[in-house]
Amino acid sequence: MKKFLSKILIYISVLLIIVLGINTIYIRAERKLDLYNLGDLAGEVPDNIQICNFGSSHGQGDFNYTDLRDKYTCFNFALAAQTYLYDYKILQNYKSKIQKGVLVFIPVSYFSFLGVPETQKPDFASKNSRYYKFLPAEFIEQYDLISDIFINYFPALLPDNIRMFVERLYKPDESFFESGTDGRNAEARYKEHLVYGKFDENGKRIYNYEAVEALYKMIEELKGLKARIILITTPFIRGYNDAVKNNDPDFLREFHGIIKEIVKKTGVEYLDYSQDERYTDDYSIFVDADHLNKRGARIFTDNLIKEIFSHPSSLTTTRPAGTE
């Protein structure tokens, strides 16, 4: 019995030493490579934020404050595939860091209001894990202590992390938001968006009321900060807009109908750049049909801020159809 137990002990000790060694190396590499694609959230969140944005990949990729950081304290709270539910949670967690009167952009994309609630999404677990990195337990959906321990202290033991790590090492220079597009993927990109959760088996739209409700709550919370809130649809290439119009003629009308209602109820502003011809045909500034690349994001953000600060009245010129 003693021999048996001592051998188990030796085995576990050897295993632990190797595992902890690899884990330590991994943690260092993880910080360096930003494996969770946390963007600005990978670092410190500054105090007194004056300009910020929330949102999904359209927020994370299309807003680049590099040229504005000298003048303003800016921050990008967006993460790829992030819904308004987590935008709201992030806002609640960091509102003490946001200055009163802040300028806030909340991207509204064609599929922002569609899909199933957060926890019913097929990739919920993998997407949810990144929030363990920077949000406290009370803001995490279906919080689980074991997951927390693994994600924050033993990340090398998560198979998905090893995969991401290997893939990042394998393709070190291929950062998603740095490449360009030839504009030929617009139709395919549109079809990618017709994935599980946005349409039911009969092709009928499923609205994510949880997300809409979270957006309202978020607006309320921001109003408490006396924020200037701007809902914004970022630029898409012409082919993408055409694909949406051709495949689903009623869609844009319904989409704008929802925004019209939000604008009416809350009094927030709305800017629609989805079909702005300064961007729609310049493929060199897009990474794919609906995301700007890093250069495009800098150009777009600079233009946007200039327009807002120099011509406040221009805000009312790009209202969605029917809100005039």
Next chain:
Amino acid sequence: MLFNSWQFGIFLPVVFLIYWNLPKKFSNKKWIFLLLASYYFYMSWEVKYVVLILFTTLISYFAAIFLEKTQNKTAKKLILISALVSCLGVLFVFKYFNFFSENFACFMSLFAIKLHPVTLKLILPVGISFYTFQTLSYVIDVYRGDIKPEKNFGIYAAFISFFPQLVAGPIERTKNLLPQIKSPHEFNYEQASYGLKLMAWGFFKKLCIADTLAVYVDKVFGMLIRYEGFSLILAVFFFTIQIYCDFSGYSDIARGAAKLFGIELMENFKSPYFSSSIKEFWSRWHISLSTWFRDYVYIPLGGSRVSKFRHAVNLMITFLISGLWHGANWNFLIWGGVHGLAQIIENFALKKRTKNFFRMILTFIFCMLAWTFFRAENSSEVIYIFSNMFKINGGLIKYFHDGFQIIGMGKFPLALTCLTLLILALYDYFSLDRDVIKTISSKNKFIRWSIYIALGLYIAFFSPKGVVTEFVYFQF
């Protein structure tokens, strides 16, 4: 308490340490501790269902006692039937009532009689099919005079509820397990060490193969209409491997855990995908269940010592019941029927077979296609899969490439899957004529420790964390 949960990670070492450190005066009564541990284990799933296992245990215990005391044949038959009806009745209510009720209503509607089927909202108690069958075999064996009934209720209850095999088998026979529960045990280093290695191999199969493949399988079967071509073949192939690794992994963990307590459980899987015929497959797959059906259904029906037609009927009945044992669903019934039909064709239409690679592949493909019935929700899903799996849009390379892409399997997961499948195939291949664990244990220290560490590291790094997945066979 799942085998792959942290609760079990605490439970097993604690029970192990207490079991082997019980005072010497308890050396003949260790079963009491096993009984307590087993009931605690079972109650950790759902406390109230302990009533069911207790009921089934009591019924079968007293039935066996009465069977021994009664000499009258009619009375014996009556006791046997009463015990079978009582034990199977519980199983029927929880597992089959809704199925039969709905299908009866459906059948009556053919005669323009509209019935609203009565359905029960009951959760299937975990392990009910397994322990019910164990009690049935006990009562039948006593009735046949093959075994003497156990007089001590506690020992009998420990035999029925022995925790490593309680929730998903192997379905043990009284002759094998009961004497082991009764007899005093001395700690055996070799046995315990073998048990741990077997458990590690079982965890590898469950966590690193079955659970990894389950992600792709669930994705495709969850929204079939979005998939076509090679992705459907991949999903069916992955399920074929998943269900094997899931169930045989569970069996290995169960057998390994039992060995830690000095108890040997029967082998439940013997490299089934290396079979050259369906008959051979069933002699290697879920052996405890297939031998159960052989001994208590097939042979009593007449087995093969009857006319060819009757033999075929016996085979079909056995496989249909086996299919239904897996679940109250037409798909399981068809799955059983397909296997039964294949055995009938093998027995009567094909020449005697010798083992060769080509036949092995054919058998594997047959099993793989048959698993489609098992995994699909209904027959229209099966039809969809079979009619779309060979849909080629633009060349073979694109067909294969799209298959991997559409299920979202990148190069790294693919490489890992290939590696694990290769390890699995090698292990099973060598298991055909030797005990792989013993072979590894006989190698020099450096080689065997390297293998143990590598296996431990693979499980540590590549098993899912934070998500505890159930074993597929728990639903049966």
